[in-house]
Amino acid sequence: RKQSQTVLGDLQRQVEEKEKAYQKEKEKFDVLNNHEEKVKKDIEKAQWTMQALTAGMSEQAADAAEGEGKSMREQLLAAQTRLSEMEAEQKKKTMALASMRERVGNAQQTLGKSKQDGKRLAKEKVSAEAIITQKREELRAFGFDPEARTQMIKTAQQMETSVHAMQERLDILRAQLGGIDFSYADPWKGFDRRNVKGVVAKLFDIKPDFASFHRALEVCAGGRLFFVVTSNEETGKALLERGQLRRRVTIIPLNKIVDHAIPQQTVKQARRVMPSGGEVHCALEIIGFQKEIENAMKYVFGNHLVCDTAETAKQVAFHPNVRVRCVTKEGDVYDPAGTITGGSAPKGGNVLARLGELSQLEQQVQMKRDEYTHLRSKLQRTQEAFSKYDVVERDLRCKEHELALIEERISRSEHHAAEQAIQETQAHIEQFEADIKALPEERKQLEKTTKQLEKEIKSLESSREDRIRHLEEQVEQLKASAKAHIDKLEKQRERTEQVNVELEVLRNEMLTQESSEQATGQSHETLQEEVGHLNTGLERQRTAFDELGSRLEAMRGTLKDLDESLNALAAELTTNRQQREEKELEHKRLSHKVQQL
DSSP, X not given: OHHHHHHHHHXXXXXXXXXXXXXXXXXXXXXXHHHHHHHHHHHHHHHHHHHHHHHTOOHHHHHHHTTOOOOHHHHXXXXXXXXXXXXXXXXXXXXXXXXXXXXXHHHHHHHHHTHHHHHHHHHHHHHXXXXXXXXXXXXXXXXXXXXXXXXXXXXXXXXXXXXXXXXXXXXHHHHXXXXXXXOOOOSSTTOOGGGEEEEGGGXXXXXXXXXXXXXXXXHHHGGGGGOEEESSHHHHHHHHHHSOOXXXXXXXXXXXXXXXXXXXXXXXXXXXXXXXTOOEEEGGGGEEOOGGGHHHHHHHHTTOEEESSHHHHHHHHTOTTTOOOEEETTOOEEOTTSOEEOSSOOTTOOXXXXXXXXXXXXXXXXXXXXXXXXXXXXXXXHHXXXXXXXXXXXXXXXXXXXXXXXXXXXXXXXXXXXXXHHHHHHHHHHHHHHHHHHHHHHHHHHXXXXXXXXXXXXXXXXXXXXXXXXXXXXXXXXXXXXHHHHHHHHHHHHXXXXXXXXXXXXXXXXXXXXXXXXXXXXXXXXXHHHHHHHHHHHHHHHHHHHHHHHHHXXXXXXXHHHHHHHHHHHHHHHHHHHHHHHHHHHHHHHHHHHHHO
């Protein structure tokens, strides 16, 4: 047991030492690998600089543009072209300035000639604007809302139309109930019309809870609905003799009428003998009327009972303790004398229902007339304020129209046109002067750039060959350095991988020892499984080693491609040098011919 612990401690120390050694070797490998990447970039940069110098670009431009810069001759040509354009532009703008100044002078002469006309129009405009402002203040001072009045007029027209329509319906209904209206002339001067109460049909109404008994009440009253009630017999006699009546009427004097009302005891007896669930009422109890005409209502309705059904009416009317005429809701009459009257509705029936409709419609018409009258009164009260407001508003509209005409005359006047022309031309003059003022600075910069480019072109012609040779030597040196560096990198990679494999082996041994320490007496099969795991780890390390070898071969191929590219560039450089020499010779020959000409 102690021996196993000692072995495990030794393995742990060996693993720690091997990890330190692996980290040290890996750092060396990273330094060499970074150096290799830097050498590749230096070779690419040198190759690009050689191509740029061959094409006629300066070295600084080549470094800055990285394949996108122009040659110095192209830059020189562009600067010279811009200088020529600037000269033409300056001449053009100078001529335009002279022309515009001349136009300004002419416009100023026109402006002076039309000065009086312009002042007159401006004075008229100021006067019109002052009057408009005054009129608007006057309108605000009124505190009058013309839109509200317009809405009131529209509402009044709608109400008037509605009143006419309702009045037409009311007239039609009154025509259908012609017998209800009672008209007469005063029998003598100062006649008190309050003594004439009116037609019976208009002197009562059916209580709302008993509206379904309207036909029964109509049958109870019969022809008495159209009788005329007066305060006394003297009034009735005067109406008949000197009232100029248009039809025959029957008068009911309140002071002479006989009370025919059914005793209350008889009504109670009728309710006791009616069938279960039935309904019996005295006709006088289900109507409303004024106290002063009570005798007349008793005369018309006091001697009848109204019942809900024929069965109730029959049982009540023929009972020996009641024996009162009973009328059903449908208008059937049961007389204790033994007769029964019924069948179709009486001719001209449903008078009370139409009277109710007439009364309701009269109330609606009166309410609508009151509303219309109130609205017309309100409109009449605002008429004076509206008239004053309307006068001022018309004056305001006239002045606004007058102001629009003045502004139109001003816009078309010779004075205004001259002012506009001077302002626009003066703005153009200021812009052109600013442009011309900025030209010398740009010209100075372009001339400086042109001289610098010419100097650089001459310098480049003399030093380009030396610079290209220097770059060729630099590429060769970088190539040799890359080859030597690859050998060092490969050796360092092998050392690093070897240390890594040794570290993994020690770790596996340590894991095995730890497992052995923790699982003493473990079965043989379990130990074989652990050995299998260790073999798997070893295979994984071998695979990683093979991958690193493949990467090394790929890097060797890349280096070979770089050698071939360098050789091709050298050949291209030689060809370009020969072509340049031929072109220079041709240029000299053409220059010689030009001089001879």
